[in-house]
């Protein structure tokens with residue numbers, strides 16, 4: 001099996017994997033980074049969202065063999081980030097399963113739009129599904145993080 005050198009949360013990691021292994025499983029099963037969650041496995045729910053060179057990506061549908069040189073950031077790679085603080089202050093999570101994906105999508109959104117409107121937020125997080133319906137709290141926390 002091929003060996004891949006990945007830059008994950010600022011640390012170089014070496015993994016052996018089939019090229020078609022979704023990055024999600026490399027992160028979770030080989031590197032122990034269980035922040036990104038498995039929800040749908042087809043890129044539809046957003047539970048697995050992590051950053052690739054700062055861009056939000058659904059790593060359940062990205063074969064590790066196609067990652068290339070892009071740096072990976074999972075929710076574990078954030079360190080007292082304003083988005084995390086806003087999430088805690090706003091008591092956003094209910095069951096919590098989708099929240100790492102929501103947070104990482106928000107980090108990417110605020111990088112591109114530091115002062116997003118409600119419609120920017122709705123558009124950016126449209127495909128991050130929350131079964132508990134925490135959307136109003138998420139929207140408030142995104143605004144709080146932007147302040």
Ligand code: FES
Pocket residue numbers: 037038039040041042043044045046047048049058059060061
């Ligand atoms: Fe990746 Fe649903 S698990 S988008």
